[in-house]
Amino acid sequence: MKKVGSQNKETQAILDCYFKRTTKSRELNSEATRSLPGGDTRQSVYFYPYPTYMVRGEGCYIFDQDGNQYIDYMNNYTSLFHGHNHRKIREVVTKQLTCGTVFGAPHKSQFELADIICERVPSIENIRFCNSGTEATMLAIRAARAYTGKDKIIKMEGGYHGTHDVAEASVSPSLEEAGDAESPNVVPYSRGIPENTFENVVIVPFNNVQATKSAIHAHRDELAAIIVEPVMNAAGTIPATKEYLRFLRDITKKEGILLIFDEVATLRMSFGGAQQYYEITPDLTTLGKIIGGGLPVGAFGGREDIMSMFSPKEGTLHHAGTFNGHPLAMVAGIVAMQESTIEVYKQVNALGDSLRKGINDVFADIGIAGSTSGMGSLLTIHYTTNEIKDYRDSKRAQDGSGQLPTFMHLCLLNHGIFMASRGQLALSTPMREDEIRGAVNAIREACVTLKPYIHQFLPHLIK
Ligand SMILES: Cc1ncc(COP(=O)(O)O)c(C=O)c1O
Known part of the structure; x- marks a missing residue:
């Protein structure tokens, strides 16, 4: 021990x-x-x-x-x-269980939950489901790279976006490893990630307009996206200033960089997520946690012109997953969202x-x-x-x-x-x-x- x-x-x-x-x-x-x-x-x-x-x-x-x-x-x-064993969630999940769990075919609960989220979250015109917040941020970053044709991502020091390779940059570095506060080093959170993964990640200090501006200017032609939690979750529940998020929105628009809000944790902040509270609309948003009513889930959504790359009819981006849009999570999520009133x-x-x-x-x-x-x-x-x-x-x-x-x-x-x-x-x-x-x-x-x-x-x- x-x-x-x-x-x-x-x-x-x-x-x-x-x-x-x-x-x-x-x-x-x-x-x-x-x-x-x-x-x-x-x-x-x-x-x-x-x-x-x-x-x-x-x-x-x-x-x-x-x-x-x-x-x-x-x-x-x-x-x-909604805590544990919520009566209405239990009832819909039990009912769904008696009909079967998952079908290898679409299920209407998927678009019903999608409609609810699109209606509530200002940035989300179209959405896709996956099974975790990790997948959601991985896919949002991939979408941003595909859409812009660029590879580099700006990520906040201490930001947590799950466990895929890019997300493992500077999650919890020691202050010695982290280096200069204005221009932090990229420090891997886990071993086993190819070093060149981090060549495409630029770390900036959260809530620091000047340092973030310098990083954007230094990499402006290579940047696909900035990913940020409006309230940093794992780093210690640290709210962004409105000024910082407004700055990110304005500069990304100007420079043709996509802004991704990771709202996996912050959808619980307000009816339409933290973006509604801050009145700032990103290009893409990632979700998870509360939208599954206690079952495993993730989702990413945003501007229709970006998300349409995933359409199987004319799209060019691949996104599959054996359990995507799992009916148990979808029916639980519908009730969880309906119960989350203003x-x-x-x-x-x-x-x-x-x-x-x-x-x-x-x-x-x-x-x-x-x-x-x-x-x-x-x-x-x-x-x-x-x-x-x-x-x-x-x-x-x-x-x-x-x-x-x-x-x-x-x-x-x-x-x-x-x-x-x-x-x-x-x-x-x-x-x-x-x-x-x-x-x-x-x-x-x-x-x-x-x-x-x-x-x-x-x-x-x-x-
Ligand atoms: C902001 C944020 N993004 C992504 C994730 C990853 O989600 P998951 O654990 O479902 O992969 C988390 C998990 O805590 C999170 O807080």
Whole structure:
């Protein structure tokens, strides 16, 4: 088992409590290592000392193998907008199951979900389905390259667009590897990617107009697209400034470069996605997560003249996939979208504001340098009071917080709060003020528990 650094009696007590509450998870994790490397098949859900094995979810609650109950603030990394076991989603999926799962033929649920999304998301005139956000961004980039006849892509430092080769550029570089802040190095996130993949990727700092402008000017004749998350998700829930997205829209139009918004996570920000909130319409948009109502899905869409390259009648771009437009995901997605009304967005976003304020107040009351970033129903805890504007701000805070996020995460699990181990919380629509209070109270207790540890090992975080 991987060792976690300096510990004192409080952190040892947190670990002991976790071991005691989750004996079955520990056994299962050990069984899992028989055939899964490290017992794992999705690294983002692994955490120290072993992940909790869940068995059931109901609304915004989730239950583990040992019978512990948690408020689910993970929501499968933001994708379960309506929580678990939503009655209407369950009904349509069950009905579809009794008719068969997938047919090797089109199914009307595909264009029904497509119609709903095209109606809602300003940039999407035409759309195609795939099975993950990874595929969606890979295909949007391919479309941009085919449309422009150019190869280079601009990607934000810290941007996460899934696990295909191009997307693995500078996802989480160390600050040493990352180099000059104004002109960052391209740092592979994973081994096994041909070096020349990154010859076609230019990395820019998020929210930095001047540095991005210089990069665009330096590569203007070679650029197919700029891909950006309007709110950076994995990098620490960092909203773009409106000025930055407006700048990207204007300059890409002027230079004949396509603008891709990766809204795989941010469709949960507003009825028509973050692009509607920011009032900026990209050329292409990628989606995933919430549009599948809890089933695996991805989609990419945008301007009709670009998307028509995929038409099997006169198109020139290939896009297949055994499970594309899977009827189970489509029928679940239709209901998930129908249930995501403007009112529902307002309610969940207001709860997000309340949670951010509640957590910020706890840090201030207890005297710990902590804060939240985010927007709408997404937020991330950072151990700093400095503003988080880009990847490096987030990384600096992370580097300065040692093992505190690990113990905060475990302590919150012990208090019945399930969130991403990186400190991200995602709300779901069944939540109400009670669940917000539950999280804020748990974070308060965890801060009180961890304050002596912070004093001892991270004194710079005591305020
Ligand atoms: C913004 C963004 N793009 C793409 C992806 C990749 O999606 P998937 O995990 O479905 O491949 C994610 C996943 O977290 C994401 O947050």
